[in-house]
Amino acid sequence: MTELIERADTAVEPRTVELSMQQAINRALRVLLSEDPNVLVFGEDVGALGGVFRVTDGLQKEFGDQRVFDTPLAESAIMGMAVGLAMNGWRPVPELQFDGFAYPAVDQIVNQVARMNYRTRGAAPMPITLRLPSFGGIQAPEHHGESLEALFAHTPGLKVVAPSDPGEAYSLLLQSVRSDDPVVFMEPKARYWDRRPVQLSEPTDPIGTSRIVRPGRHATLVAWGAMVHKCVQVAELAAEDGVDLEVLDLRWLKPIDTAGLAASVSRTKRAVVVHEAPLTAGLGAEVATLVTENCFRELAAPVQRVTGFDVPYPAGPLEPQYLPTIDRVLLAVQRTLEY
Amino acid sequence: MPPQESTGQGAITVEHLTPELTRGLYRDMRTARDLDTEAIALQRQGVFPAYVSVRGQEAAQVGSASALDPTRDFVFPTYREMAAALAYGVEMVGYMATHRALWHGGLYDVMESRFGAINAVVGGPVPHAVGWALGERLRGDDGVAMAYFGDGASSEGDVHEAMNFAGVFTAPVIFFCQNNQWALSVPNERQVAGGSIAARAEGYGMTGVLVDGNDAGAVHTVTAEAVERARNGGGPTVIEALTYRVEPHSTSDDPGRYRDESDADRWRRRDPIDLLRAAMLEAGHADEEFFADVDAEAARRAEEIRDGVAAAPEPDGSELFTHVFRETTDELTRQHRTWQEEVEL
Numbered sequence: 234m235t236e237l238i239e240r241a242d243t244a245v246e247p248r249t250v251e252l253s254m255q256q257a258i259n260r261a262l263r264v265l266l267s268e269d270p271n272v273l274v275f276g277e278d279v280g281a282l283g284g285v286f287r288v289t290d291g292l293q294k295e296f297g298d299q300r301v302f303d304t305p306l307a308e309s310a311i312m313g314m315a316v317g318l319a320m321n322g323w324r325p326v327p328e329l330q331f332d333g334f335a336y337p338a339v340d341q342i343v344n345q346v347a348r349m350n351y352r353t354r355g356a357a358p359m360p361i362t363l364r365l366p367s368f369g370g371i372q373a374p375e376h377h378g379e380s381l382e383a384l385f386a387h388t389p390g391l392k393v394v395a396p397s398d399p400g401e402a403y404s405l406l407l408q409s410v411r412s413d414d415p416v417v418f419m420e421p422k423a424r425y426w427d428r429r430p431v432q433l434s435e436p437t438d439p440i441g442t443s444r445i446v447r448p449g450r451h452a453t454l455v456a457w458g459a460m461v462h463k464c465v466q467v468a469e470l471a472a473e474d475g476v477d478l479e480v481l482d483l484r485w486l487k488p489i490d491t492a493g494l495a496a497s498v499s500r501t502k503r504a505v506v507v508h509e510a511p512l513t514a515g516l517g518a519e520v521a522t523l524v525t526e527n528c529f530r531e532l533a534a535p536v537q538r539v540t541g542f543d544v545p546y547p548a549g550p551l552e553p554q555y556l557p558t559i560d561r562v563l564l565a566v567q568r569t570l571e572y
Numbered sequence: 573m574p575p576q577e578s579t580g581q582g583a584i585t586v587e588h589l590t591p592e593l594t595r596g597l598y599r600d601m602r603t604a605r606d607l608d609t610e611a612i613a614l615q616r617q618g619v620f621p622a623y624v625s626v627r628g629q630e631a632a633q634v635g636s637a638s639a640l641d642p643t644r645d646f647v648f649p650t651y652r653e654m655a656a657a658l659a660y661g662v663e664m665v666g667y668m669a670t671h672r673a674l675w676h677g678g679l680y681d682v683m684e685s686r687f688g689a690i691n692a693v694v695g696g697p698v699p700h701a702v703g704w705a706l707g708e709r710l711r712g713d714d715g716v717a718m719a720y721f722g723d724g725a726s727s728e729g730d731v732h733e734a735m736n737f738a739g740v741f742t743a744p745v746i747f748f749c750q751n752n753q754w755a756l757s758v759p760n761e762r763q764v765a766g767g768s769i770a771a772r773a774e775g776y777g778m779t780g781v782l783v784d785g786n787d788a789g790a791v792h793t794v795t796a797e798a799v800e801r802a803r804n805g806g807g808p809t810v811i812e813a814l815t816y817r818v819e820p821h822s823t824s825d826d827p828g829r830y831r832d833e834s835d836a837d838r839w840r841r842r843d844p845i846d847l848l849r850a851a852m853l854e855a856g857h858a859d860e861e862f863f864a865d866v867d868a869e870a871a872r873r874a875e876e877i878r879d880g881v882a883a884a885p886e887p888d889g890s891e892l893f894t895h896v897f898r899e900t901t902d903e904l905t906r907q908h909r910t911w912q913e914e915v916e917l
Contacts, residue, residue: 345696
């Protein structure tokens, strides 16, 4: 068993390979299944099919159908089963196939997973990582493009993370599954197929730290998940006009890196927060408040929010008009610079 | 057999059981009854904000819990399982602390007791039992999970999902429904389509058993059979123990608004403790001296638990923050400081 527990796949020096995010998550799951015999991967279609996004491709073949297995189609029971497995010493990594189908499981996630450690005064920890393909951008049917981060971040007892690129997804998943707290791991499905050179490395930053994707001087763009890539595109365009934008990838949506956020905005004096979820009571409001509370004297302009609209998630042709566009972010940058 | 007709006979028999077993059943049922009476008194005195009585359900709970092995099985209760907890060996001051509202899940150690936290989401813990049971199977261990729920919870989607999962995974789990015929104010005919919870087992490919929930020996026997089946790879069982909630739903309830108490009186006359006592005398399992001794011991133990829970210290306010995470966050630490500065005076 000791060979299994050894982190064989990662014990070597960090190395660079070209991977899509979906492949990088697959690699991380392989590491986790190898290093800890208590890790279980389960959900709808994660076995022979390898998941609808192929994230679990080959895992059942490699680790067997006792470690990687399909469940019946019932999200609440998938999460409820994870609670019981955790109480029996396992480390469950369930997948709910799409964001919108997490709603049937909200009772188990909010009333059970998030509270069990508290309810039992620490006797029954819930080392569960819920993998949730999230956010929009793939012109999918209804309920396949939702952004649930505010709901989960608002729930005491949960940690919430949304990676923005393959390397991030790899190390953040290792960190999430190894954590003894329940984590909602929101995978930006619009970025699943984004291939790029990835440094497969052990997580080094503590849970709850953000990262500066692109340093800049004139304003900070705050984003997570697929919106990070969009903000980098915005920054590149703005640079052509001599506007130097910093892009801050929040990564952890609970706990939020208040210090990192404040440090960036204190330097740039301006902030634009960008998310796919609807505006009202979205996480952008939390970011804006944290910035105001911590950088009030340094701020040169009110925090701008560029978000989805307060409407149900629209069908395919309207999706590009719903999601924050490059132009809308640029306009917000202009508003904050001209304030 | 529709449950409404299964009101049982006027007497039960324990001829098929050992005296050692029936004596243990009687002791636990008697103690639970006395503790229940003490708990209602504590509520009247304002020590408990509210209480949910198990009166009349002692046979269903003690009969079933006594068929489990507390060293290898695991129980997933809802909130009306006091007699099951007592029979299973849970530390009862810690258990009753939940009724004093000292801590929602109770103050007993759920992992050491192998008795899950008290859970007010009826039906919610049922899939937990299936997950725990699957965990046993995956590891090659032989523990059995026991999920307690009521006729009201049987309507919850989680219970149906859990039964289907258990069938698919052949999980060693027992779905033990105490059908006390009232989900707060709603009777069985407005709750249970088809009239039988046990009958639903067939649809999920498992054994379903209807048992007289006021017959402790019968409950023990069918539960022991289900435990044996689950332990030996035979998969899950649904047991429907038909009984009656002779008390109000809780101390805050007023059953006069929704039911005819003559039905409840009929069930009060089939009191499970009286039935067991008569059957034990009939079978020669015990004599009057035994009952006098056990009754006195039960009353003493109930008083001790009552005094223990009444005297238990209230949790320190800092515990608000202690168990939210295993690894706490900077933000929660900051809020803890705010609490110290602005609340803890």
